[in-house]
Amino acid sequence: MKIRVALAGNPNVGKSVVFNNLTGGHQHIGNWPGKTIDKAEGTVNYKGNEIYVIDLPGTYSLTAYSAEELIARDYIIQEKPDVVINIVDASNLERNLYLTLQLLELGANVIIALNKMDLAERENVKIDIERLEKKLGIPIIPMVAPKKEGMKELLDAIIKYAKKSVKREMNYNEKIERYIDEVEKIIEGKLEGFDKRWIAIKILENDKEVKKKIGKDLLSQCEEIREKMNKNVGDPEIALADARYQLIKDICGDVLTKERKVTVSDIIDSVLLDKFFGIPIFVSILWMIFQFGFMVSAPFCDFLGDGFAALSSVLSGATGIQWFDYLFFGDYGVLNGIGMVLSFVLLIILLYFALSLVEDFGYMARAAFLMDKIMRKLGLSGRAIIPMILGFGCNVPAIYATRMIPDEKDRLVAIVTNPLMLCGARLVFFSAIVGAVFGKAGGDVILSLYLLGIVLAFIVAIILRKTILKGRVSPFILELPPYQMPVPKVSLSKAWQRGKLFFTKAGKVVLPGILILGILLITSTSFTYTENAEESLAAAIGKAFLPIVAPLGWDWRLLVAALFGIVAKEIVLGASALLYGASEETIATTMASMYTPLQMYSYMVFILIYVPCIVTIGAIKQEAGSKWAIFTLIYGIILAYIMAWVVLGFGHLMGVV
Ligand SMILES: Nc1nc2c(ncn2[C@@H]2O[C@H](COP(=O)(O)OP(=O)(O)OP(=O)(O)O)[C@@H](O)[C@H]2O)c(=O)[nH]1
Ligand SMILES: [Mg+2]
Numbered sequence: 001m002k003i004r005v006a007l008a009g010n011p012n013v014g015k016s017v018v019f020n021n022l023t024g025g026h027q028h029i030g031n032w033p034g035k036t037i038d039k040a041e042g043t044v045n046y047k048g049n050e051i052y053v054i055d056l057p058g059t060y061s062l063t064a065y066s067a068e069e070l071i072a073r074d075y076i077i078q079e080k081p082d083v084v085i086n087i088v089d090a091s092n093l094e095r096n097l098y099l100t101l102q103l104l105e106l107g108a109n110v111i112i113a114l115n116k117m118d119l120a121e122r123e124n125v126k127i128d129i130e131r132l133e134k135k136l137g138i139p140i141i142p143m144v145a146p147k148k149e150g151m152k153e154l155l156d157a158i159i160k161y162a163k164k165s166v167k168r169e170m171n172y173n174e175k176i177e178r179y180i181d182e183v184e185k186i187i188e189g190k191l192e193g194f195d196k197r198w199i200a201i202k203i204l205e206n207d208k209e210v211k212k213k214i215g216k217d218l219l220s221q222c223e224e225i226r227e228k229m230n231k232n233v234g235d236p237e238i239a240l241a242d243a244r245y246q247l248i249k250d251i252c253g254d255v256l257t258k259e260r261k262v263t264v265s266d267i268i269d270s271v272l273l274d275k276f277f278g279i280p281i282f283v284s285i286l287w288m289i290f291q292f293g294f295m296v297s298a299p300f301c302d303f304l305g306d307g308f309a310a311l312s313s314v315l316s317g318a319t320g321i322q323w324f325d326y327l328f329f330g331d332y333g334v335l336n337g338i339g340m341v342l343s344f345v346l347l348i349i350l351l352y353f354a355l356s357l358v359e360d361f362g363y364m365a366r367a368a369f370l371m372d373k374i375m376r377k378l379g380l381s382g383r384a385i386i387p388m389i390l391g392f393g394c395n396v397p398a399i400y401a402t403r404m405i406p407d408e409k410d411r412l413v414a415i416v417t418n419p420l421m422l423c424g425a426r427l428v429f430f431s432a433i434v435g436a437v438f439g440k441a442g443g444d445v446i447l448s449l450y451l452l453g454i455v456l457a458f459i460v461a462i463i464l465r466k467t468i469l470k471g472r473v474s475p476f477i478l479e480l481p482p483y484q485m486p487v488p489k490v491s492l493s494k495a496w497q498r499g500k501l502f503f504t505k506a507g508k509v510v511l512p513g514i515l516i517l518g519i520l521l522i523t524s525t526s527f528t529y530t531e532n533a534e535e536s537l538a539a540a541i542g543k544a545f546l547p548i549v550a551p552l553g554w555d556w557r558l559l560v561a562a563l564f565g566i567v568a569k570e571i572v573l574g575a576s577a578l579l580y581g582a583s584e585e586t587i588a589t590t591m592a593s594m595y596t597p598l599q600m601y602s603y604m605v606f607i608l609i610y611v612p613c614i615v616t617i618g619a620i621k622q623e624a625g626s627k628w629a630i631f632t633l634i635y636g637i638i639l640a641y642i643m644a645w646v647v648l649g650f651g652h653l654m655g656v657v
Contacts, residue, residue: 001049003162004079008072008103009087010096011035011058012481014115017145017490018087019055022155026497027055028397029490030359031481032368032386034058034404039071046155049162054081060095062102064209066406076108077194082162084108085154090120090127090142091482093256097248100136104170107195111157112140113150119482125258132255137170146487172243179204179229179236186221187214204229204236265482269366278370285363286389289354290450294431294443297347301431308339323529327518330581337514337574340587341506344428344570348502351424352393353495360486364389365478376473379461381405383478384414388457391421392450393498395612399619407474413464415624416632417457419612422450424502425569430604432573436588437600445601449608456609456639505568513564513571518578533579552606552644553599562606568613598651602644609640 007015011033019027023042028035040055056075057068064070076084086103088096103110120127133140139157143150171177183200191199191213202210203222211219226236233239272281315329328334358364364386372382383405391398398418405411422430430449434442465471520538524530533539541563542556549559557579565572576582582590591600611633612620621629 001159001162002052003049003083003158004052004054004081005083005085005158006054006056006075006079006081007085007087008056008076008099009058010060010089010092010099012479013058013087013089013092013096014145015058015087016040016055018085018113018115018143018151018154019053021145021148021151022051022053025055026493029494030356030364031362031484032359032365033479033481035401037068037400037403039075044155047159049159051155051158060099062099062106063205064207067403070209073106076103076106080193082109083158084110085113085158086110087113087115089116090114091116091123091125093125093127094248094252097251098244101170101244101247104136104138105195105198105201107198109161109164110138111154111161112136112138113145113154114140114142115145115150117142117149118144118147119484123258123263123482124261125256128255132251135251135255146490170247172240172247175233176229176239176243179225179233182225183222186218186225190214190218201240205240206237263482265362265480268483269480272363272366273370279374282367282370285358289351289358290447292354293347293351297344297350300346301343304343305340308336308343311339312336323522326531327522334511334514334518334578337518337577338506338511340432340577341428341510341570341574342503344431344573345499345502345506347427347431348393348424349495349499351427352498353491355389355393356491356494357486357488360484360491362481362483365480368478369480378458379463379465379473380413380417380458381407381410381473384410384417387414387418388421388454391418391423393424395419395421395423395616396619399616399623402623409469409471410473412624412628413461413469415620416464416628416635417460419616419620419632419636420453420457420460420609422453422608423569425613426572426608428570429565429573429576429607433576433588433591433600433604437592437597445604449604452605452643453608456643460635460639506570509568510570510574513567514574514578517560517564517571517575521578533581538579552602552648553595554603555594558595558603562610565607566611566614568615569607572607598648598656601651602647605647606640606644609636609643611636611640 007019009015012031012035016027016029016036019025019040019042020029022044024044025040025042027040036055036057038057042053044051044053054075056072059066059069059072062069062073064073075081084103086100088100100110100112114127114129129140129142139161141150141154141157143154145151180197180200183203184196187196187199187203194213199210199214203214203219204226206226214222229236229239272278274281312329312333312335315335317325318329319325326333367389368382368385371385375382375385384402386404387398387401390401395418398421399415402411402414402418405414427446430446434445438445465473517538520541521533521536522529522531523537524532524535525537525540530536538560539556542560545559546554546556557576561572561575561579564575573587576591577587580587580590595603611617617629617633620632
């Protein structure tokens with residue numbers, strides 16, 4: 001049997017954990033509301049059935065007010081899944097049931113997955129499940145999704161109820177049902193394929209999307225009833241919401257007992273959200289994440305880098321074809337370049353691991369809360385802090401995460417400034433060269449680049465807010481989820497996913513990029529084989545544009561590395577290796593001997609700012625349109641150029657040469 005299943009529920013209830021459990025998918029999981037922004041799909045085979053599962057974005061309601069709500073609702077209406085699994089947070093039953101009632105109104109075949117049972121237990125919330133099943137008339141499966149508790153029962157329930165459409169009577173009070181009945185009579189037999197009662201309710205609620213579906217005649221008849229209801233019981237939309245809340249209250253009064261004490265979350269919050277210590281703690285947490293990543297990965301990174309360099313020299317001359325050996329295994333070798341990039345994979349994985357521990361712990365929403373006041377003054381919404389932190393890993397998911405910012409202008413500012421967050425790919429280049437160029441100060445240099453990116457993001461935001469995106473940043477309410485111990489396995493698998501992505505990127509983008517550069521390097525301007533880089537095509541390209549950057553102390557090599565970095569920032573490092581004929585060990589010393597630390601710093605600042613990589617540009621285009629993607633490109637290049645000069649000028653003033 002083929003069964004189509006949709007997962008619906010409030011934000012942050014665990015839909016994506018369930019989805020991943022069922023399908024083996026890799027949906028973004030974390031402890032803050034609003035991660036899944038589009039639907040994701042997968043399939044699972046169970047007891048001879050092919051179950052197709054779709055993960056919907058989290059919504060508190062099914063009105064037509066927000067994109068997420070429309071995505072979720074349209075899917076259920078149009079695709080008519082055989083089963084809608086309504087994931088409900090057991091520790092927050094009352095609020096979650098509001099959506100449940102709306103799903104039932106829709107006439108969907110609902111099964112409740114009562115998730116986070118462990119949390120409910122910890123918070124002393126007791127639910128009489130059998131009674132709740134009776135009251136709602138639908139099956140309920142208690143579960144703890146991250147521990148896979150209840151998954152088998154859920155699968156069995158899906159199969160059992162898939163083709164059994166139970167008719168449920170979910171009635172509100174008499175005062176309201178009268179009007180629903182009246183509208184139902186008018187539309188009787190008119191709208192094939194829709195649940196009559198649902199249409200009636202939506203018409204009374206003045207739902208724009210539903211009203212569009214109905215002919216003028218019918219609509220005016222319905223409007224009369226709406227008017228009548230308005231006169232007798234007040235605004236129908238409010239009356240219906242009240243009716244749902246009343247019903248929920250009745251149900252919960254019957255099945256729910258809770259003695260909510262001061263929870264551990266409350267205690268932790270009193271420290272982490274402290275007026276004075278909150279922000280210093282936030283900064284320290286970030287600092288620890290990066291410290292952890294660098295410290296643990298350093299030996300591995302050296303080892304791999306050396307390994308690839310050694311491999312190159314062992315293989316040099318292996319094939320006997322001169323140009324081939326030179327291109328792949330020579331000092332300027334592609335193997336060496338790619339190896340250097342790969343040696344940073346552990347750093348990337350560790351950073352992601354640490355970031356996702358913090359995310360799963362429940363700290364992201366707190367960071368947004370803490371920073372909101374300051375951020376708003378600086379032109380960004382507090383919610384933008386989450387995409388900013390994610391941007392330290394990779395700007396692409398960060399750009400998508402801005403969807404949680406409801407105000408359009410707030411969101412655009414967050415998107416356009418996000419590439420200034422120093423991502424893992426740029427970090428690969430910076431961490432490879434700071435050691436030899438700046439010696440012991442290397443760590444501080446990297447830290448200063450992180451800070452510079454953040455400061456510039458705020459400056460750009462303020463300027464945008466005062467010019468083309470004029471207006472106030474709207475205040476926000478973001479629910480603070482309870483803290484929970486992160487499950488290391490979950491965070492590890494997330495980090496591993498990232499690491500895999502890094503590998504794939506290395507294979508698909510970085511390697512071809514370096515290969516092309518390598519070929520340009522061994523081809524002379526008269527298209528013959530050359531080992532003299534100065535007369536290569538690459539040099540010719542670099543030299544053509546050199547006048548623009550020569551005053552900054554660059555030579556053509558730095559320029560070519562930057563040009564190739566547009567494709568992916570990891571390439572800057574691999575390209576440098578090729579261009580300077582250096583290995584992990586020697587790249588930094590080579591560069592240090594050719595440029596002053598000040599020039600190098602100025603170059604790094606340029607690389608930090610100049611353009612987002614191609615994938616990021618694509619994400620910006622998708623989320624904000626081409627206009628903003630081009631805007632980001634142009635302001636980036638101008639700002640990078642100015643800042644490279646500012647660094648040099650400032651350095652000279654301070655007496656650094
Ligand atoms: N303690 C506990 N935590 C859970 C349970 N299920 C999920 N979580 C955690 O709740 C958080 C949210 O889970 P997600 O699957 O990302 O939630 P979602 O419903 O997809 O959220 P959005 O996509 O943001 O709407 C994660 O940190 C999970 O680890 C559970 O049964 N018990
Ligand atoms: Mg999700």
